Amino acid sequence: MLTCKMPAQENPEAWPFNDAEGEWKSATATFTKETNGASYGKYSAGLSTMLFNRGSTCGACFELRCVDHIRWCLPGSPTVILTATDFCPPNYGLSADYGGWCNFPQEHFEMSETAFAEIAERMADIVPVQYRRVNCDRSGGLRFTITGNSHFYQVLVTNVGLDGEVLAVKVKGSKTGWIPMARNWGQNWQCNVDLKGQPLSFEVTTSDKRTLTSYNVAPANWQVGQTFEGKQF
Known part of the structure; x- marks a missing residue:
């Protein structure tokens, strides 16, 4: 599947x-x-x-x-x-x-x-x-898989605990503030900001309105196709 x-x-x-x-x-x-x-x-x-x-x-x-x-x-x-x-x-x-x-x-x-x-x-x-x-019983933290390119940044959020349903995602580079991401499809979230060369932090909100922030999950040298692990609810 x-x-x-x-x-x-x-x-x-x-x-x-x-x-x-x-x-x-x-x-x-x-x-x-x-x-x-x-x-x-x-x-x-x-x-x-x-x-x-x-x-x-x-x-x-x-x-x-x-x-x-x-x-x-x-x-x-x-x-x-x-x-x-x-x-x-x-x-x-x-x-x-x-x-x-x-x-x-x-x-x-x-x-x-x-x-x-x-x-x-x-x-x-x-x-x-x-x-x-x-509720979802997960092992380990939230996982963020980075896809896209320099003009189209996208992240797939998986392994989400609690109700497992993500309502909103924000991303932050070392040179930016918090940037709200739009749902592309499923739990793939996108933005059009070039974040290459910046360590990335993520803020995830579930449908029961709980928010979790994982700072500097991806290092500055992250590459498309890599998966990084953050905190867990």
């Missing part, structure tokens, strides 16, 4: 998505044999438009359990914790119960095969599930 790639087109009627933490809600789930999971390993999932929220839900954690299907759900209804890492695009040429699982307004998880097998039989094509938002 990719890490929170923004779709080319989305349905604005699906926004905003607001889910009270701890409340179980109904959805469906399938799995994909692609198990890379980007920076979050194999316990990951793509979200339908209704859940994706223009990419802001990327990095958020969900607890899922298979329910109400004697044949496909594993005994005892075990749960699994997933990180949202991708967008599951709609397919309006197929019905919502046969191939068009991610069509609006369906709430659907396209899970990694490893995660799916912990709650349901692999032979199942689609299963009913219940889900709820949970």
Whole structure:
């Protein structure tokens, strides 16, 4: 799976998505044999438009359990914790119960095969599930992966604890003040300021309005493609 790639087109009627933490809600789930999971390993999932929220839900954690299907759900209804890492695009040429699982307004998880097998039989094509938002249990600090070029600076923020959902990011070079960054897609944030040759600090705010500042995370000689680790919530 990719890490929170923004779709080319989305349905604005699906926004905003607001889910009270701890409340179980109904959805469906399938799995994909692609198990890379980007920076979050194999316990990951793509979200339908209704859940994706223009990419802001990327990095958020969900607890899922298979329910109400004697044949496909594993005994005892075990749960699994997933990180949202991708967008599951709609397919309006197929019905919502046969191939068009991610069509609006369906709430659907396209899970990694490893995660799916912990709650349901692999032979199942689609299963009913219940889900709820949970805090993310992360090891290590926030990770900042730098991409772009001298005219287009971008950073991917991953491994975010607490609710895992980043609301705002600011960057500061040694020669600048704090610069608000714009969401490019998912948890990729951009600005058009040339920060080459400056050590970089980051300020990250999550959707529950908590802010964390990591000073001088990247040294002055940072290069595009490198990942640096900051503090953790």
